[in-house]
Every structure is written in structure tokens, then in C-alpha cells.
Amino acid sequence: xNLWTVGLSHRTAxxxxxxxxxxxxxxxxxxxxxxxxxxxxxxxxxxxxxNRVEVMAxxxxxxxxxxxxxxxxxAEGAGCLPCEEEHFYALxxxxxxxxxxxxxxxxxxxxxxxxxxxxQLKAAYAVAREARSLHGMLDLxxxxxxRIAKRxxxxxxxxxxxxxxxxxxxxxxxRIFGSLKGxxxxxxxxxxxxxxxxxHLHRAGAENIYVTNRTHExxxxxxxxxxxxSVPYExxxxxxAEMDIVITSSGASQHIITRDxxxxxxxxxxxxxxxxxxxxxxxxxxxxxxxxxxxxxxxIDDLQKVVEENVKGRAAKADEAEEIVRLEVERVLQRxxxxxxxxxxxxxQEQLERIRIxxxxxxxxKLAALSPEQAEAVDALTRGIVNKIAHGPxxxxxxxxxDPDGADIVEILRRAFRIDSAPPDDVPVESVSESTGEALEPxxxxxxxxxxxxxx
Amino acid sequence: MQDxxxxxxxxxAILYFPGLIVALLSFIRRHPGRFRVALVSFLMxxxxxxxxxxxxxxxxxxxxxxxxxxxxxxxxxxxxxxFLVCHWLYHFESLAVLIxxxxxxxxxxxxxxxENHALQIxxxxxxxxxxxxxxxxxxxxxxxxxxxxxxxxxxxxxQLKQKRxxxxxxxxxxxxxxxxxxxxxxxxxxxxxxxxxxxxxxxASNESGTxxxxxxxxxxxxxxxxIYLLLVFLRMASGWRGARAAILTLAxxxxxxxxxxxxxxxxxxxxx
Numbered sequence: 001x002n003l004w005t006v007g008l009s010h011r012t013a014x015x016x017x018x019x020x021x022x023x024x025x026x027x028x029x030x031x032x033x034x035x036x037x038x039x040x041x042x043x044x045x046x047x048x049x050x051n052r053v054e055v056m057a058x059x060x061x062x063x064x065x066x067x068x069x070x071x072x073x074x075a076e077g078a079g080c081l082p083c084e085e086e087h088f089y090a091l092x093x094x095x096x097x098x099x100x101x102x103x104x105x106x107x108x109x110x111x112x113x114x115x116x117x118x119x120q121l122k123a124a125y126a127v128a129r130e131a132r133s134l135h136g137m138l139d140l141x142x143x144x145x146x147r148i149a150k151r152x153x154x155x156x157x158x159x160x161x162x163x164x165x166x167x168x169x170x171x172x173x174x175r176i177f178g179s180l181k182g183x184x185x186x187x188x189x190x191x192x193x194x195x196x197x198x199x200h201l202h203r204a205g206a207e208n209i210y211v212t213n214r215t216h217e218x219x220x221x222x223x224x225x226x227x228x229x230s231v232p233y234e235x236x237x238x239x240x241a242e243m244d245i246v247i248t249s250s251g252a253s254q255h256i257i258t259r260d261x262x263x264x265x266x267x268x269x270x271x272x273x274x275x276x277x278x279x280x281x282x283x284x285x286x287x288x289x290x291x292x293x294x295x296x297x298x299x300i301d302d303l304q305k306v307v308e309e310n311v312k313g314r315a316a317k318a319d320e321a322e323e324i325v326r327l328e329v330e331r332v333l334q335r336x337x338x339x340x341x342x343x344x345x346x347x348x349q350e351q352l353e354r355i356r357i358x359x360x361x362x363x364x365x366k367l368a369a370l371s372p373e374q375a376e377a378v379d380a381l382t383r384g385i386v387n388k389i390a391h392g393p394x395x396x397x398x399x400x401x402x403d404p405d406g407a408d409i410v411e412i413l414r415r416a417f418r419i420d421s422a423p424p425d426d427v428p429v430e431s432v433s434e435s436t437g438e439a440l441e442p443x444x445x446x447x448x449x450x451x452x453x454x455x456x
Numbered sequence: 457m458q459d460x461x462x463x464x465x466x467x468x469a470i471l472y473f474p475g476l477i478v479a480l481l482s483f484i485r486r487h488p489g490r491f492r493v494a495l496v497s498f499l500m501x502x503x504x505x506x507x508x509x510x511x512x513x514x515x516x517x518x519x520x521x522x523x524x525x526x527x528x529x530x531x532x533x534x535x536x537x538x539f540l541v542c543h544w545l546y547h548f549e550s551l552a553v554l555i556x557x558x559x560x561x562x563x564x565x566x567x568x569x570x571e572n573h574a575l576q577i578x579x580x581x582x583x584x585x586x587x588x589x590x591x592x593x594x595x596x597x598x599x600x601x602x603x604x605x606x607x608x609x610x611x612x613x614x615q616l617k618q619k620r621x622x623x624x625x626x627x628x629x630x631x632x633x634x635x636x637x638x639x640x641x642x643x644x645x646x647x648x649x650x651x652x653x654x655x656x657x658x659x660a661s662n663e664s665g666t667x668x669x670x671x672x673x674x675x676x677x678x679x680x681x682x683i684y685l686l687l688v689f690l691r692m693a694s695g696w697r698g699a700r701a702a703i704l705t706l707a708x709x710x711x712x713x714x715x716x717x718x719x720x721x722x723x724x725x726x727x728x
Contacts (some may be wrong), residue, residue, distance in 0.1 A: 172616075172621075174630060175612075175616065175621070175630055175631065176616065176630060176631045176632065177630055177631070177632050178629065178630035178632055178633045269695070270694065270695025271694075271695040271696065271697050271698075272695060272697075273631055273632065273635075273697075290617070293697075293698050293699070293700075294613075294697055294698060296616050296617065298619070302619050305619065306619070306621060309621070
């Protein structure tokens, strides 16, 4: 399988370079069309996100894809310079498949386990389908990657824990209230952090956002962002009982929400749970409030601890996920090899049969005096010899085709028996064998230099 | 109990067993996908359990709650059905960890009966009495579910208070959902128990006049109902939740257990 991936990502290139290569959806469609028309490209797909720009292409057998795809990528990136070899990676065969599965499963993301990449990959897939640059084996491989990503998420739960303070607040709110629809959220103090947390809560479904601030104008301004309501600061004790979630980030030097205040609030709420997120320093909520029944108070350190635990948890889950990806890669390659071996076996048998018939035809003049029985015996004899000779290579072909590392056996046998559809003799065996090294293989400087020359 | 229905009941217990083991393992190892296996096994167990009870009813020609074994088997089936409804509504898999072992033990205890053990505690040919028993069982099942969910409420609430949260949180529903399940199971359970009690009073009045009023077991039943009423009232009026509500639920459950013992002929079985 001659699958290549050439690209640059947050691991290899700085944002100044990545942004030069980033393509919007229209440009992506056009680029996919151009990719599909490239000579030797059977199928192709482009992925462009803020963290990576990659071209993935299934090339016709024997074609070297590294330089061609790099040239294509550089052309799409408007020949932006300066690019160095370490900014790009080129992956082939097994590494390319593994990379695709890892990207889909969010194992190659900047924040491991983040869910956006799968959506971005699906969008890229839809564009490639629209551009008709994806229709066969690569198409199957990409859809397989989607299934693997789902499996990884389901089995490891890698994306379930929040890894930012504001998401941690949303996650905690969900643990208490489940759906946030219809929940009342109060923002006390119009700081940036509380705004961010409120934004996430709003996105998560909390529709009723209230804002209170010493400067009422600022409260009105912030409330308008969420189509919420501003609450006069003096009304805070009275209105607190309505609120399910309170985010405080006021610059006040004393506690604004005290234990006594909260005790009376809980009576009024008839002990329905209340979630207080205090991200102010100094803190706005008296810490002992947390000891009241059904009150859950988290300050900035608590949220930070939740995030740290989640990050640790994700790292552990990433190991599990890598194992799933490894097994899936083996499974997919094994299946593909099986597919590759079947036609090779048929071709080998046909080639040997052609040789046998040609040799019998050549000897027929000398063997003209043979009776039909003798001719039949010669025919059976030659067939037996050919079958005996072919038995060994065919058995090996069958056995090694099931082994993911037995990649070149088809190629070797094609060459050994001079099967017609074999790749041209000038293609070195090394170029079709799969690299087994680390995931990233840098592009040689010569290729980039040649491209620079071309652009000039 | 009839031999064939005892056999069915034992088969049901055998089917419940792998279900509860898989449910326990999927809870401990956090492998939600495996719960389906537990559920299928449990469903098969419940179906066979139902067959056992129907067969017993057809053989005896009366509602099968005539003795301790029949009653406990019936309570097991009612609990299994209530659990399945609860799971269907809330997808609360972890609840199985507490309910499945209970159902298994009830089916197993019912399955240990023999013809010799069939100590009759009354005739169930009366439709009033049959309905009374079914409603009382539903009341008990509601309270059992409520108590089990309260345990999860306390556990989750404690996690949130201690700020030690597991990264994966799909084993137990959110706190408010747990609260809703407790409220609903308590509410429906109380309603069923009240209807059951009223039907029982009507039946007893028709059968024996007013002699039964001063019986000890009746007094215990009334106290149980009052505790249940108090529990429902405190939740509705004062919003009692968490530890206090859970303790009261467990108290009500304990009294329900005593009431059931006094009514289902456990003493007779133990004497025998």
C-alpha cells in the first residue's frame, strides 16, 4: 500500500508557518481537486486545522510520493518561506496509517483527547468527497479512522475530563445538575475569568445568566453578551436564592458571600444544591460555606487541582488509546496485505502456466512422434513440475501476507518471476518498504531547496 | 410451592447470578459496554421468574403470595421490574450493583421452598387481598429503590464535598438526577403503599370486623406508613436531602422489613 502523508503540525512548525499553509473550506476544495489531478495520485485528502496542515495521498504502485506531495503542499502554501526540513514530516505505509488513526483519536493533538479534531477531520473528508479525490481504499481507511476514534473515546473516556479551569467549572456543574438547561447562573464581578466560565456554561445550555457588579454599567454590558439580565449589586442577598450556579470574581477585599447569608439562602432554596465557583483572589466567598449541606464551593486552587488530575488521567488513558490504535493498524494492514496477495498468487500461477505452455509449444516439433497418451503424460509431467516449484513461493506468499511486516514479499515474487504488472525495475526496493522508525521522518533539505528554486 | 415453579425459580436465580457478577465487574472496572451482557442475563432471569410465578398461580389457583417463599419471590420480581423501568428511564447502570444482588437473593430464597415449607398464611383467592399485596409490594420496591439511590446520592455528594473526583463520571448520574429518582420512587412507592393499606383495611373489615385493629403487626404496619408519610412530607415541605433524608429512608426501610416479616410468615418458617 503506497500511502503517504506529508505535512506540518504544532509538533514541527511554529504558528507563523502553520498559518501560511492554512486553507479555508473553499481553498481546501480547490486544493483537493488539484490533488486528485496530480499524476500518480490514486486518491488524496487534505486536512487543514489551526494545528496541522497535511496532505494524505494513495499513490499508484512504485511511485515515490515524498517530494511530489511536498511540492504540492508548498505550492498550496503559496511557496511561503522560510521553511526548513524539520518543519515537515513525511510518513509512509504503516506509519501513515498509524498517524491517521492517531490524529482522528486525538492522540496527536496539542491537548490530547480534545474532541474538535474528529469534527475537523470529518469536514476535511466531506470536502475531499465533494472534490472526488477520495473514493477507494483511502476513503475506507479514513472512515475506519472515524470508527477507531469513537472506539477510543468510548473505551478509554480520554476526552471526558476537562483540562482548562473554565471547562472544569462546567464539568463540575454537570456533575451536580446534569443538564444545565434552565439553570440560573449569577456572575458576581465582571472579570475576564468569570466571563470565560460563564461563556462555557452558556454554551453548555445555561440560558438564564445574571450579572451583578459594583459598577452597574459593566454588569449591563456583560449581561448583554449572554442576553442575560443585570442585577443591582444591593439586591444580591435577596436574589442569591434563585441562583443554582454562582461565579465570583470581584476585586472586593472581604467576603461578599458569607456562611450566614448562604445558610438562609439554602433555607429559601429548600436545600436544592447550589454550586459556587470562587475564582477571585482574595476570595469572595467565605470558605466555611462549603460545609453547609448541599452547597459545593470550589475556589481557583480546587479547580486547578481538578484540571491537574484530569491531565494526569488523560496521559494514562493515552497509553490505552495508543494500544487500541496499534492493534487497529495491525488489523487494517493485515487485511490490506491479504487483499494484495490474492491477485499476486493468481498472476504468478498464470505466469508459470504461460511459461509451461510456451516451452511445450517450443518442444512440440521435436516431440511430434508422441502418441496422444504420451503427449498427455508430458503435459501432466510439466504441470506437476510447475506446481511443485510454485508450491513453495505460493505458500510463503499466503503465510507472509498475513504478517504485517511481510510487506515486500509480493514485490519480491513479482520481480523474481518477472510478472508483467510489476513496478518498473528502476524503483529501488527501499522506496516501497515501510519505515518502522519513529512517527516523524523529516523531509530532506534538497527537496525543499529544489522547490524554492522552482518557486523563484 | 409446586415443584415445577420452584425449578423455574432456581433457573431464574441462576440467570440472575451472571448478570449481577458482570454488573459488579463493569462497575468496579468502569467498563460500561459490558453492562449490556448483565442486562440481558437479568432480563432473562426476570422472564423466567415471571414464568415461575404465573405457573405457581395456575397450579394453586390463587395469587402466589400465600407463604414466606412465595411472598419473597414476588417481591423479587416486583423489584426487578421496578429496577428495569428505572434503568429504562434514567440509564442508571450502577444501581444494578445494589438491586441485582437483592433480586438474586430473593429469587434464591424463594427457590429454597419445598412442599413441606408451604405454610399457608391466608387465602389469596380474594381479589381485594391480592390487589392489597401487589400494591404493598410496589410500595416496598419503591422504598428499596429510593434507599439504594440515596446511597449513591450520599456517595456522589461526598465526592463533590471532598473534591476528589474520578476523571470518568458516567457510572452515577448527576446529583440532581439522583434526587429526582429518590423523589419519584418515594412518591410512587408511598402512593402504592397507601392504596395497599386502604385495600387491606377494607378486606380486613369485611373478613373480621374490627378485631384486627389492635394486633401488633397492624400497629407496626401503621407506624411504618407514618414514617413513610413523614419522609415524603419532609422532602416535599422542607426539601430534606442528603444524609438526613437517607437516614430516614433507611429507618422507613427497616420498619417495612419488620412489617413484612410479621405479615409474611417468616416466624413460622424459622420455627419450622
